[in-house]
Amino acid sequence: MKLLITGALGQLGQDLIRTCKARGLDYLPTDFSELDIACLPDVRRVVGEYGPDFILNCAAYNLVDQAEKEPYAAMRVNGIGPRNLAIVAEEQDVGLMHFSTDYVFDGKQREPYTVMDRPQPINRYGQSKLLGEDLVRSLCNRHFVVRLSWLFGGNGDNFVRKVLRWAKAADTVKIVIDQVAKPTYSLDAAAAAIDILESGAYGLYHLTNAESCSRFEWAYYIRDYANLKVELEPVQSDAFPQTAARPVCSVLDNYPLEETIGHELPDWQDATRRYLRELGAFS
């Protein structure tokens, strides 16, 4: 099986590469400098030359606040990029796995969001990701759309690395307690994504580590496991006015992940411990 990976220098891209190597899969990693997914002629050329069985689109514009100021930049990567991949995948009979986000939901629902719930983004980033989802689903028959949440892994400037950095810089750190979701380790997501791909069961998925938590609970866990000398103070989101609104509760329900690949992912505590060990983050 030949896989073309776009956005390969990102968190998920790097962990997909690790997973492909471990499983002996043939893959071509590309990032912006080799393939700008927003350029249709370049997408046609690279896909035509490599001839993959599947494209895994990890390229994304993930600057949630910045997207409010430059919505077209977000739409270019998160909407037009996946559109181009979908057009070319359909033309060249290639399957497409596209990654999306819990931020397509408004976060007002008290129950976890299932794949049957209607997205209603509350910020420009979420709108641009929903556009990408919709275009992939309408333009490419053989598609997988996989929503992830609170992703961490590799060298990304993710929440785990931020907590480690904040703890070095201050005695007390304020962390929001009213945003709840499911932290997801990109290494676990990558392995499960390949399992989904190999299942041949096309469609829409929610893919996260098991169990949900607030940002505060997650930070508390990181602090204790990494033995950080810092006080954590729980605060409400309005203590940190941000340009973009965030969904308050964007917990994803993974049905039918287990029915497709035979297992759920480990819980976020297990995933966080493995990542902290990988970072060697112990005081």
Ligand SMILES: NC(=O)c1ccc[n+]([C@@H]2O[C@H](COP(=O)([O-])OP(=O)(O)OC[C@H]3O[C@@H](n4cnc5c(N)ncnc54)[C@H](OP(=O)(O)O)[C@@H]3O)[C@@H](O)[C@H]2O)c1
């Ligand atoms: N990060 C999260 O918390 C989170 C949460 C939920 C869902 N997701 C989704 O999960 C997927 C993977 O996210 P991630 O955190 O691994 O992303 P990431 O670390 O930000 O990586 C994205 C990669 O795409 C590259 N890129 C940007 N524009 C491109 C273009 N036009 N053509 C080709 N490559 C381009 C980026 O390069 P530059 O760095 O040079 O821009 C970067 O290397 C994305 O679909 C994301 O929306 C992420």
